[in-house]
Amino acid sequence: MSDKSSRRQFIDRSFRIIGFLGIGGAAGVLTKRASSSAVYQIDPFKCTSCDLCRTSCVLSLSAVKAVNDFEKCGYCMLCPAYMDVNSRPDEKGIPTGKVCPQDALKRRVVGRVDLEDPNNNYYEYAIDETRCDGCGKCVKACLPPAGNGSLRLEIRYTRCVECNECAIRVVCPDDAIVRVPVPGMAPTADSSEREKA
Amino acid sequence: MIRSRRFRPLILLLMVLASSALFAQYQRKPPDFGGSYSFPSPEHPEPRSEWVRLLDVGMLVAGLALGTWLILKRRSRGGVMLLSIGALAYFGFYRKGCICPIGAIQNVTLSLTDPSYIVSLSIVVFFFLPLATALLFGRIFCGGVCPIGAIQDLVLLRPRKVPEKLDRALRWLPYLYLGLAVLFAGWGLGFKIGAWEVQAARRFLICEYDPFIGLFRISGAFHMLAIGAGFILAGMFFGRPYCRWLCPYGALLSILSRFSWKNVQVTPDKELDCGLCADACPYGAIHNYRADRASCLACARCYEYCPREQVLRGAGDEFVQVKLP
Amino acid sequence: MKPQQPEAGEGNLLDRLRKSWFPAAAVVGALASFIAAALRLRPEPGTVLQTTEKPAPPVPPQQAGPNLPAGGFKREYRKSGSLVGGAAAQQFRSSLAGIAVGPGDRVYALGDGEIRTFEAGGSLVAVWKVVPNASCLAAGSDGHVCIGAPGRVEIYDPAGRHTGGFAAGDSAGRPAGITAVKWFRDEILAADADARLIRRYDRHGKQLGLIGTKARAGSFILPNGWLDFDVDAQGVIRATDTGRHQVTAWALDGTPLGSFGKFGMGNPEDFVGCCNPVNVAVTHDGKIVTGEKMVARVKVYEPDGRLLALVGPENFDPKCIHLHLAVDSKGWILVADPVRREVSRFFPVAEAADNAPLRDRETAGGIRQEYARI
Numbered sequence: 001m002s003d004k005s006s007r008r009q010f011i012d013r014s015f016r017i018i019g020f021l022g023i024g025g026a027a028g029v030l031t032k033r034a035s036s037s038a039v040y041q042i043d044p045f046k047c048t049s050c051d052l053c054r055t056s057c058v059l060s061l062s063a064v065k066a067v068n069d070f071e072k073c074g075y076c077m078l079c080p081a082y083m084d085v086n087s088r089p090d091e092k093g094i095p096t097g098k099v100c101p102q103d104a105l106k107r108r109v110v111g112r113v114d115l116e117d118p119n120n121n122y123y124e125y126a127i128d129e130t131r132c133d134g135c136g137k138c139v140k141a142c143l144p145p146a147g148n149g150s151l152r153l154e155i156r157y158t159r160c161v162e163c164n165e166c167a168i169r170v171v172c173p174d175d176a177i178v179r180v181p182v183p184g185m186a187p188t189a190d191s192s193e194r195e196k197a
Numbered sequence: 198m199i200r201s202r203r204f205r206p207l208i209l210l211l212m213v214l215a216s217s218a219l220f221a222q223y224q225r226k227p228p229d230f231g232g233s234y235s236f237p238s239p240e241h242p243e244p245r246s247e248w249v250r251l252l253d254v255g256m257l258v259a260g261l262a263l264g265t266w267l268i269l270k271r272r273s274r275g276g277v278m279l280l281s282i283g284a285l286a287y288f289g290f291y292r293k294g295c296i297c298p299i300g301a302i303q304n305v306t307l308s309l310t311d312p313s314y315i316v317s318l319s320i321v322v323f324f325f326l327p328l329a330t331a332l333l334f335g336r337i338f339c340g341g342v343c344p345i346g347a348i349q350d351l352v353l354l355r356p357r358k359v360p361e362k363l364d365r366a367l368r369w370l371p372y373l374y375l376g377l378a379v380l381f382a383g384w385g386l387g388f389k390i391g392a393w394e395v396q397a398a399r400r401f402l403i404c405e406y407d408p409f410i411g412l413f414r415i416s417g418a419f420h421m422l423a424i425g426a427g428f429i430l431a432g433m434f435f436g437r438p439y440c441r442w443l444c445p446y447g448a449l450l451s452i453l454s455r456f457s458w459k460n461v462q463v464t465p466d467k468e469l470d471c472g473l474c475a476d477a478c479p480y481g482a483i484h485n486y487r488a489d490r491a492s493c494l495a496c497a498r499c500y501e502y503c504p505r506e507q508v509l510r511g512a513g514d515e516f517v518q519v520k521l522p
Numbered sequence: 523m524k525p526q527q528p529e530a531g532e533g534n535l536l537d538r539l540r541k542s543w544f545p546a547a548a549v550v551g552a553l554a555s556f557i558a559a560a561l562r563l564r565p566e567p568g569t570v571l572q573t574t575e576k577p578a579p580p581v582p583p584q585q586a587g588p589n590l591p592a593g594g595f596k597r598e599y600r601k602s603g604s605l606v607g608g609a610a611a612q613q614f615r616s617s618l619a620g621i622a623v624g625p626g627d628r629v630y631a632l633g634d635g636e637i638r639t640f641e642a643g644g645s646l647v648a649v650w651k652v653v654p655n656a657s658c659l660a661a662g663s664d665g666h667v668c669i670g671a672p673g674r675v676e677i678y679d680p681a682g683r684h685t686g687g688f689a690a691g692d693s694a695g696r697p698a699g700i701t702a703v704k705w706f707r708d709e710i711l712a713a714d715a716d717a718r719l720i721r722r723y724d725r726h727g728k729q730l731g732l733i734g735t736k737a738r739a740g741s742f743i744l745p746n747g748w749l750d751f752d753v754d755a756q757g758v759i760r761a762t763d764t765g766r767h768q769v770t771a772w773a774l775d776g777t778p779l780g781s782f783g784k785f786g787m788g789n790p791e792d793f794v795g796c797c798n799p800v801n802v803a804v805t806h807d808g809k810i811v812t813g814e815k816m817v818a819r820v821k822v823y824e825p826d827g828r829l830l831a832l833v834g835p836e837n838f839d840p841k842c843i844h845l846h847l848a849v850d851s852k853g854w855i856l857v858a859d860p861v862r863r864e865v866s867r868f869f870p871v872a873e874a875a876d877n878a879p880l881r882d883r884e885t886a887g888g889i890r891q892e893y894a895r896i
Binding site for chain 3: 226
C-alpha cells in the first residue's frame with residue numbers, strides 16, 4: 001500500500017513540477033511579448049461603408065457610429081450627406097429628402113446668421129449617437145468628389161463591449177477593422193519596442 | 198475633448214493621413230464663422246483605462262484566493278455559493294463575460310503563432326493563473342470564479358445522474374473542442390480532398406459560440422440566445438453541462454488538477470465509505486467514494502452531506518437518516 | 523435525497539420547493555434576461571422618416587447633365603485630343619496641378635514639381651523645375667510665368683529662370699492659402715482661400731488691394747476650401763463662390779459687379795452638388811467657362827448666366843475634385859483632369875442662331891441674373 005502511494009506521490013510530484021515549468025515557461029515567453037491591451041477601430045482608408053457594421057455588431061444598436069471631423073467639414077448648407085441631392089426639391093430649390101434613414105445627422109446654424117438667405121449660413125453637422133446605427137450612408141455621400149470626406153465610421157468605446165474577436169471584423173469585406181494597442185503597460189523593453197512599431 | 202494624450206496619436210495620425218490624401222499640397226483651413234461660434238474639438242471616447250483592466254486581474258486573484266480558502270480550508274458550501282454569485286455579478290454581468298480564460302486560450306494560441314499579435318498582461322494572467330491554481334489546489338476556478346460555471350451551478354434544481362458510459366463518452370468532447378479552438382485560432386482551416394476544398398480563416402470559435410454571452414450582455418443574435426437558453430434549461434436538470442462536456446479550458450484544468458498538490462477531500466478526517474457524498478454530487482465526480490480530481494468542480498456540496506463533516510460541525514448525535522434500498 | 527428530511531410526508535414538495543428557491547429564482551432570472559435580450563433583437567431595418575407622398579424617382583447624378591445635341595445648346599464643343607496624358611506622348615507621373623495659356627497660345631502645364639511648356643501644335647518646348655508644393659500657375663502676355671504655393675508667389679521669365687518671388691500673406695503674417703494666380707498687365711492677382719479673398723500685388727509683392735470684402739452678403743463661402751478666378755482684358759474678375767453655387771463678378775478695386783448661378787441637380791444650367799463650380803475661366807469673346815465636380819463637366823455661359831454649351835462628364839474622370847481650365851486665343855478650351863493627369867482640348871464646332879432656344883431652360887424655369895449690384 002505505502003509503495004503504491006509513494007509511487008503515486010512521486011508521479012504526482014514530477015508531473016506537478018513539469019506542469020509548473022511548462023506554465024512558467026509559457027507565461028514567461030508571453031509576458032516578455034505582452035504589451036498593452038488592444039481595442040478594435042475602423043481604418044478610415046479601407047472602409048467602404050458597406051452597411052455590415054450596422055448588422056454584425058453583437059449589440060442591438062451597433063457600437064459603430066458616424067463621426068464628423070469638424071476640421072474637414074465644409075459646414076455647407078447643401079450638405080450631400082444631410083440632404084439627398086437627388087430628391088425632389090422644394091420651391092426654393094433645396095432638396096427635401098434626407099440621406100440618413102434614422103435621421104441621426106443633425107444640423108444647426110452657427111456663427112453669424114443671415115435670416116434672409118439660408119445659403120449664406122454655416123451649419124454645424126453632428127451625429128446623434130442614440131439614433132445612428134452605423135449604416136454609413138452619410139459617409140458614402142460625403143466622400144469626394146461630392147463632399148470633403150469629413151464623415152467617417154468609428155467604433156465608439158462608450159458603447160463597444162470590447163469582444164475578444166470583433167464580430168464585425170469577421171465579416172468586414174475590406175479588412176478595415178484593425179486591432180490597435182491601448183497605450184499603457186509595457187512590461188519589458190521588447191514589448192515597448194513593438195508598441196512603437 | 199480628447200482626454201488622454203496617449204490615445205491622441207492614433208486618431209490624429211489617421212486624420213492627418215486622411216486629409217493629406219485629399220490635398221497633397223494645400224491644406225484647407227476651416228471657415229471663419231463670424232458670430233460667437235467656437236470650433237469644437239471632436240470627442241473620441243477612450244477605451245477602458247489600464248487601471249480598470251488591472252482591477253480585473255485583481256478580482257481574479259482575490260477570487261482564486263478566497264475560493265481556495267473557502268473550498269479547502271473553510272469547507273463551506275454557502276461561502277462558495279456567495280463567491281460564485283459575486284463572480285457572476287462581476288465577471289458575468291458587469292464585465293459582460295469578456296475577459297475570460299476560456300477565450301484566452303485563443304489569444305494565447307494566436308500570440309504564439311503570430312508574433313505581431315498584441316496580447317496584454319491581463320490575458321496572460323487570466324490564462325495562466327487558474328492553471329497554476331489548478332496545479333496547486335484543484336479546480337478552484339471552476340468552483341468559485343468562473344461566471345459560466347456559476348450561472349449553471351445556481352440554476353441547478355433537480356440534478357439527475359447521467360449514465361456512466363455516456364458521461365465517459367461525453368467527457369471526450371472538451372478535448373475535441375479544445376483542439377478545434379486552438380486550430381482555428383492559430384491557423385484556420387485549409388485543406389483539399391480531391392476536388393473539394395475547405396478554406397476557413399482564423400476565427401475565435403469559443404467566443405463565437407459562447408452560450409452565455411447573450412445572457413451577460415442581455416442582447417444578441419437569436420441563435421446565440423437560443424443556445425444559451427437551451428443550456429440553462431439543461432443545467433436545471435443535468436448539472437453544469439457546459440463545464441463537464443464542452444468547456445475547453447476545463448479540459449486543461451482537469452489535466453492539471455490530476456496532479457494537484459492539495460485538492461478537495463470530501464471528509465475532513467477519515468473516510469467512512471458510506472457513499473452519501475456520491476449521491477450529493479450533481480456532477481458525478483465522486484468515484485470510489487473519493488472526489489475524482491479530474492472532474493470535481495469544487496462546488497463544495499459534498500461537504501454538507503458527509504457525516505464526518507456534520508460531526509465536526511457539532512451536529513451531535515443527529516446522524517443522517519439513511520434510506521435503505 | 524437530502525439529509526435531515528422526513529422519510530415521507532406531505533411536506534415533501536413544499537420543503538423541496540423551499541430549499542430550492544434559490545435555483546428556481548436563478549432560473550427565472552436567467553430566462554427573464556434571455557427574454558429581455560430577445561426583445562432587443564434588431565428589428566428589420568426601416569426608415570424613421572415617413573414621407574406622406576411617394577418620392578419622385580431620383581435622377582442619377584451622372585445623367586443630370588446630359589450631353590444634349592447641338593439643337594439644344596447654342597454651341598457644341600468637340601474633343602480635339604489630349605495634349606498631355608491619355609494617348610499623348612507626354613505624361614505626368616504623379617500630379618497635375620494647373621494649366622495656363624501664354625502668348626502665341628503656348629500651353630504651360632504644372633505637375634510633378636515642374637512646368638512643361640507646349641507649342642500650340644502640341645510639341646514639348648521646355649521643362650522647368652519649380653517648387654514642389656506649387657498649386658497653380660499663370661502666364662502673362664509677355665511670357666512671364668508666375669506660380670502660387672502656400673504663402674508664396676514665384677515669378678519666372680520666359681526662359682524659365684526664377685526672377686523673383688514674394689511672400690503672400692495677410693497683415694498678421696499668416697501665409698495665404700493660394701489656390702489661383704493670374705496676371706493682369708503688370709499686376710499679379712492671387713486667390714487666398716484661407717482668408718477668402720483675392721489679393722492684388724505688384725511684381726515685387728506690394729499688396730495693392732483686396733477683392734471680395736465689399737459684398738453685402740459677405741465674402742466667399744468655400745466649403746471645399748478652393749477659390750478659383752479669372753480676369754479678362756478689361757479687368758473684370760470672375761470668381762467662383764462654391765458655397766453659394768455662383769460665379770461672381772468683381773472690378774479690380776473690389777467693387778462687386780454681379781453674379782449668376784444656383785444649385786440644381788436637374789437643370790444643366792445649374793450647378794450640382796454641394797460646392798460648385800470649382801473652376802472658372804474667361805474667353806477672349808467674353809464667355810465664361812466653368813468646371814464642376816461630382817458631375818465632372820465643363821460649361822460655357824454668357825456673362826449673364828445663360829448656358830451656351832456643355833462638355834459632358836464622359837470626357838473626365840468622375841473622381842475629379844477639380845477641372846483646371848484655360849482658354850486660348852482661338853476660343854479652344856483646355857481642361858486639366860488631375861485624376862487622369864490629362865490635358866484635353868475642346869474646340870467649338872457649331873453655333874446655333876442667336877434666338878435658338880435652350881430646351882431645358884424653358885421646362886425647368888431656371889433663374890438668370892443680369893448684372894446686378896449686390
